Amino acid sequence: xxxxxxxARSRFPGTIVPADKVVYTPQDLGDFDPERDLxxxxxxxxxxxxxxxxxxxxxxxxxxxxxxxxxxxxxxRFRYLLEHGQTGLSVAFDxxxxxxxxSDHPRARGEVGREGVxxxxxxxxxxxFEGIPLGEVSTSMTINSTAAILLAFYIAAxxxxxxxxxxxxxxxxxxxxxxxxxxxxWIFPPLPSMRIVTDVMxxxxxHVPKWNTISISGYHIREAGSTALQELAYTLMDxxxxxxxxxxxxxxxxxxxxxxxxxxxxxxxxxxxxxxFRAARRIWARRMRERYGARNPExxxxxxxxxxxxxxLTAQQPQNNIxxxxxxxxxxxxxxxxxxxxxxxxxxxxxxxxxxxxxxxRTQQILAYETGVADVIDPLAGSYFVEFLTNRFEEECGRIFxxxxxxxxxxxxxxxxxxxxxxxxxxxxxxxxxxxxxxxVVGVNDYVEPQERxxxxxxxxxxxxxxxxxxxxxVRARRNAAAAARALEGIRSAARGGDNLMPRFLEAARxxxxxxxxxxxxxxxxxxWREPPTYW
Amino acid sequence: MPDGERRYRVIVAKPGLDGxxxxxxxxxxxxxxxxxxxxxxxxxxxxxxxxxxALQEDADAVCVSILxxxxxxxxxxxxxxxxxxxxxxxxxxxxxxxxxxDAEELQKMGVGRLFGPGxxxxxxxxxxxxxxxxxxxxAARRG
Numbered sequence: 001x002x003x004x005x006x007x008a009r010s011r012f013p014g015t016i017v018p019a020d021k022v023v024y025t026p027q028d029l030g031d032f033d034p035e036r037d038l039x040x041x042x043x044x045x046x047x048x049x050x051x052x053x054x055x056x057x058x059x060x061x062x063x064x065x066x067x068x069x070x071x072x073x074x075x076x077r078f079r080y081l082l083e084h085g086q087t088g089l090s091v092a093f094d095x096x097x098x099x100x101x102x103s104d105h106p107r108a109r110g111e112v113g114r115e116g117v118x119x120x121x122x123x124x125x126x127x128x129f130e131g132i133p134l135g136e137v138s139t140s141m142t143i144n145s146t147a148a149i150l151l152a153f154y155i156a157a158x159x160x161x162x163x164x165x166x167x168x169x170x171x172x173x174x175x176x177x178x179x180x181x182x183x184x185x186w187i188f189p190p191l192p193s194m195r196i197v198t199d200v201m202x203x204x205x206x207h208v209p210k211w212n213t214i215s216i217s218g219y220h221i222r223e224a225g226s227t228a229l230q231e232l233a234y235t236l237m238d239x240x241x242x243x244x245x246x247x248x249x250x251x252x253x254x255x256x257x258x259x260x261x262x263x264x265x266x267x268x269x270x271x272x273x274x275x276x277f278r279a280a281r282r283i284w285a286r287r288m289r290e291r292y293g294a295r296n297p298e299x300x301x302x303x304x305x306x307x308x309x310x311x312x313l314t315a316q317q318p319q320n321n322i323x324x325x326x327x328x329x330x331x332x333x334x335x336x337x338x339x340x341x342x343x344x345x346x347x348x349x350x351x352x353x354x355x356x357x358x359x360x361x362r363t364q365q366i367l368a369y370e371t372g373v374a375d376v377i378d379p380l381a382g383s384y385f386v387e388f389l390t391n392r393f394e395e396e397c398g399r400i401f402x403x404x405x406x407x408x409x410x411x412x413x414x415x416x417x418x419x420x421x422x423x424x425x426x427x428x429x430x431x432x433x434x435x436x437x438x439x440x441v442v443g444v445n446d447y448v449e450p451q452e453r454x455x456x457x458x459x460x461x462x463x464x465x466x467x468x469x470x471x472x473x474x475v476r477a478r479r480n481a482a483a484a485a486r487a488l489e490g491i492r493s494a495a496r497g498g499d500n501l502m503p504r505f506l507e508a509a510r511x512x513x514x515x516x517x518x519x520x521x522x523x524x525x526x527x528x529w530r531e532p533p534t535y536w
Numbered sequence: 537m538p539d540g541e542r543r544y545r546v547i548v549a550k551p552g553l554d555g556x557x558x559x560x561x562x563x564x565x566x567x568x569x570x571x572x573x574x575x576x577x578x579x580x581x582x583x584x585x586x587x588x589x590a591l592q593e594d595a596d597a598v599c600v601s602i603l604x605x606x607x608x609x610x611x612x613x614x615x616x617x618x619x620x621x622x623x624x625x626x627x628x629x630x631x632x633x634x635x636x637x638d639a640e641e642l643q644k645m646g647v648g649r650l651f652g653p654g655x656x657x658x659x660x661x662x663x664x665x666x667x668x669x670x671x672x673x674x675a676a677r678r679g
Binding site: 095096098099101107108109110111114115179183184185223224225311314315316348349350351424427428431435441444445454457459460462531532533534535536 | 548552553554555556557558560561562564565566568574576577578579582603604605606608609610633635636652653654656657658
C-alpha cells in the first residue's frame with residue numbers, strides 16, 4: 001500500500017470510543033461526582049485502585065505464565081524466571097491435564113506437554129515445584145474443569161514439603177463459566193461444575209484462607225474475539241453468578257467473596273483498556289455492596305491479574321510484538337493491575353523461547369523501575385476522556401447485565417449460546433475490519449515486508465510424551481491398589497451425595513490416584529457437556 | 537460461488553482437546569459468506585469423526601485448525617484415514633500455529649496449504665476454489 005492508499009484513520013474494531021469526537025470536556029461527564037464515583041485509592045468504590053498506597057507499597061507481581069514438556073522441564077523454566085527477578089509463578093498445563101485425561105489416554109496422543117506441562121499425579125506436582133519453597137512463593141494455576149484436583153495435588157505437595165495449607169498463597173483459575181463461553185475446556189455440564197466450584201470456595205474458606213479460589217477471567221473471552229465491553233460485562237456477570245451460587249450454597253457472602261479475584265486482557269486500544277480496568281472495580285464494588293449486601297470492604301475490592309493480548313500479536317515481524325506488549329502492559333499498570341504477564345514476541349509462532357520470555361519480563365522491569373509510572377496512583381483520574389470512557393463502560397455493562405438477566409441468568413444465557421454467538425460475531429467483524437483496512441495492523445495489512453526473517457522458536461521433543469506416559473504408569477504400578485480404590489470410591493460417594501469433594505480429592509492424591517482416574521469417576525456421575533457446534 | 541451452479545462443500549474441523557476455536561469460526565463464517573457450504577464440526581473431534589463427516593457430507597475439502605502443537609500427529613492421521621476411505625481427491629488443508637518446517641513436512645505427505653495467523657480470509661477462499669476446482673473438476677452438483 002502506498003501512503004496515498006492508506007486510510008486517514010485506523011479505528012479499533014468494536015471499541016466503545018465514539019467515532020468522531022476529538023476532544024473531551026467536563027460536559028461529557030454528565031453528573032460525575034469525584035467523591036461518589038472515584039473516592040480515594042483503597043476506598044469504595046475503588047475506581048482509583050484497590051489499595052491505598054498501590055505500587056508505592058508494593059509493585060505489581062511479575063508473573064510470567066509458563067509450562068511445557070514434563071514437570072522437570074517446567075521446573076527448570078520456573079527457576080530460570082525466579083533467577084531473573086520474577087516474583088510469582090504461573091503454571092500453564094497441557095491440554096490433557098486441562099481436560100482431565102492422563103498422559104497415556106488415547107485422546108492425549110500428540111498433546112502431552114505441548115501447550116503446557118503435563119501433571120497427572122501428586123508426584124508430577126512435587127517435581128514441578130522441586131526446590132521451590134511453597135510457603136514463600138505465590139503460585140497461579142491456570143486450570144478450570146480440573147482445578148479442584150490440581151489444587152489437591154498442590155496442597156498435598158506442600159504437605160510433603162512441610163508447608164501447612166494456611167500458609168499457601170496463590171490462585172487457581174477455577175472459572176468454569178468462561179470455559180463454556182470462550183476457552184472451551186470443559187468436562188461436565190454447568191450445574192455439577194458449579195457444585196465443584198462452590199466446594200472449593202467452602203473448603204478454602206476453612207482450610208486455605210489465603211488462596212484465591214476463583215480467578216474470574218475475561219482474558220479468554222477477549223482472546224476468543226470479544227470486544228472490551230463484552231469482556232468486561234460477561235466477566236463481571238460470571239463473577240456475580242459465582243457469588244449467587246455461593247450464597248445459595250449457604251456460604252455468607254463476606255466469607256468467600258474476598259478470595260475472588262479477576263483476570264483481564266490488556267489489548268491495544270490504550271485509553272479504552274485503562275478505563276475498562278477502572279470501571280471493573282467500580283461496577284463490582286457497587287453491586288457487591290448494593291445487591292449482595294456484602295459488608296466487608298474486602299468483598300467490594302476487585303483485584304486483578306492482567307495478561308497482555310496474545311491475540312494482538314502477529315506472526316509477521318515478530319519483533320514488533322515487543323512494542324505491542326510494552327504498550328499493553330503500560331495500560332494494565334495505569335489501570336492498577338495487581339499482577340502482570342507480558343507476552344513473548346514469538347507467541348504467534350510457538351511457545352515462548354527462553355530469550356523471548358526474558359525480554360517480556362525485562363519489559364515489566366523497565367516499566368516498573370525506569371519510567372516512573374509506579375510513583376503516582378491512578379494518574380489519569382480526572383481526565384475527561386478517561387472518566388467519560390469509565391462511565392460509558394459502566395452504563396453499557398448495565399445494559400448487557402439486563403439482557404443476560406432477561407435470558408434467565410448467565411447459565412441459561414450460555415445454554416442458549418448467547419455470549420458465544422456475540423463473541424463469534426465480534427471476532428468476525430474484527431477480522432473484516434483488518435481485511436478491509438478499516439483497522440491497520442502493522443506488518444499484517446500494512447507496512448508488510450515481503451521477506452520475513454525467521455526467529456528461533458521452541459520445539460518440544462516427542463520423547464516428552466513417552467517419558468510422561470512411563471511416569472504415570474509407574475505411579476499406578478507402585479501405589480497401594482486397595483487404598484487407591486478406596487479413595488476413588490470416596491470420590492464417587494461424595495459426588496453422588498452432597499459432601500464436599502475437596503477432602504476426597506486430597507485423600508486420592510495422597511493415595512497415588514491419577515487425575516484421569518478421578519475425572520473418570522466424576523464423568524460417570526455428572527455426565528459430559530457437549531456444545532452445539534455453531535459459528536453463528 | 538465459483539460459478540452459477542456449483543457450491544463447494546467444506547468441513548471445518550477442530551481436532552483434539554484444544555478449545556481455541558476463534559480462527560476456525562472466523563474462517564467458517566468467511567467461507568459461508570463467500571458462498572461455500574460449510575459444515576463446522578465443533579470442538580474436540582477425533583480424526584475418525586472428521587473423516588467420517590467428510591465422507592457422509594461428500595465434502596470437497598477438509599479444513600483443520602490446530603493451535604495445540606499436535607499437528608504432526610493429527611494431520612498425518614487424518615490424511616491416512618482419508619486415503620483408507622478412498623477420499624483421494626478431497627483436499628486436506630488447515631491452519632493454526634504451525635512452524636514452517638512442520639508445514640513443509642506435512643505438505644510433502646500430501647496435506648494442502650496451512651495458513652498461519654494473520655492470513656486474509658480472501659486468500660483462503662481463493663485457494664480453496666482453485667485447489668478444489670483442480671482436484672474435483674466434476675464437483676458441480678446441487679443447485
